[in-house]
Amino acid sequence: MKLESIIQKDFIKISIPSERALAIETMKKNNVSELIALKEGTDSFLGILTIGDILSKPEEEQLALVLRREVPVINKKGSIEDALKLFLSGDFYYLPVVDNENVIGIISLKDILPVINKKYKINKKISELIDSNYFMSVWDKTPTYIASKIMLNFKVSFLGAFDESGKFVGILDTSDLIKSGEIISRVTESDATKGESGDDWDWNWKSSVLIGTSNFYLSNKPVLNYIKEGFSTITQNMTISETIEILQKDNTRYLAIIENKDTLIGILRDIDILKAFKCVI
Incomplete structure (x- = not known):
């Protein structure tokens, strides 16, 4: 192709x-x-x-x-x-x-994954990608604004969210931050004052300049209000090909790797799965 x-x-x-x-x-x-x-x-x-x-x-x-x-x-x-x-x-x-x-x-990434998968069938299993799979996580009652600071400081594009019992409840990513925020426009007045003096005269003038700005404010509501709850799940015994098919079917960028019914052992993004094809280039 x-x-x-x-x-x-x-x-x-x-x-x-x-x-x-x-x-x-x-x-x-x-x-x-x-x-x-x-x-x-x-x-x-x-x-x-x-x-x-x-x-x-x-x-x-x-x-x-x-x-x-x-x-x-x-x-x-x-x-x-x-x-x-x-x-x-x-x-x-x-x-x-x-x-x-x-x-x-x-x-x-959504376009290229199925094409690469069709051309190069790889027999690797998800378990081979888990060893290097680390992700940041937050309590689901964490204010969304604080969660955004964590994402920026650690340069990550998503966070796993857990409830007070330690159960995995969803994923918060940058697109969710956009949904949670609000653009507020305001106009401020800037003053400029100048004065000069001489032997015979002095003068002063004051000028006001209106400056329009638009600020983006993130919500202080808990991340629970914005996380992706309908996340897709896979097991570590699935193959790369099977995983790509689930990504396409569910139209998602993230897959939660679950063990023993509800124990989270990792989160894979589409780019993480694409890395399995390094061997073909």
Whole structure:
């Protein structure tokens, strides 16, 4: 199968320059946590903007100073293996596809996983991926704002949530943070005062400048209000191929590995499963 067959020509994007309020509104509306950033009026690729990038610089209004520019792109004539190699070089969900330096579409992890799986059937079991599978977790009564700080400080895209009895109850990721937040616009007045004096005269003037800002406020409600409760589960005895089929069927990015009916022993993301195919590149 050629790369062109899995390119999404219709994708969510944002023009630069733009302000963060527009980016967050676009993410909330489309239930995504990453946007492809293009130069205004063109299809020229500038980078990828994530909600984590925005939250890490809460005072920065201009997206051009926030977005992630060191992101690989792939030519439309590239191979499936080329795309796999680029996905494994970082930790992102979208891979922009270019032609003559213009973005013509994107490929997502969701697009490439079943194609790679069909081409390279791997007999590995999930148990072989668990040893290096670590994740951060929080109490399900933790304020969502605090949970976001944990995600930013430890540079993770999701958290496992547990109740007071230690039972795993769901997953909170960056898209849930967007849903929990609220954009509040306000106008502030800035004063500038100047005075000069001379032998025969002096004068003063005062100027007021109105500055409009939009701030994104995360909820202080418990993460329990926003976590993904309908998570998909697998066992460590399942094969990689079986796991990919579940990801596709349930349309999810996360799989909870359960043992003895309700004991959580790990959480796998789509990119974690893609790493099982390192051997083919």
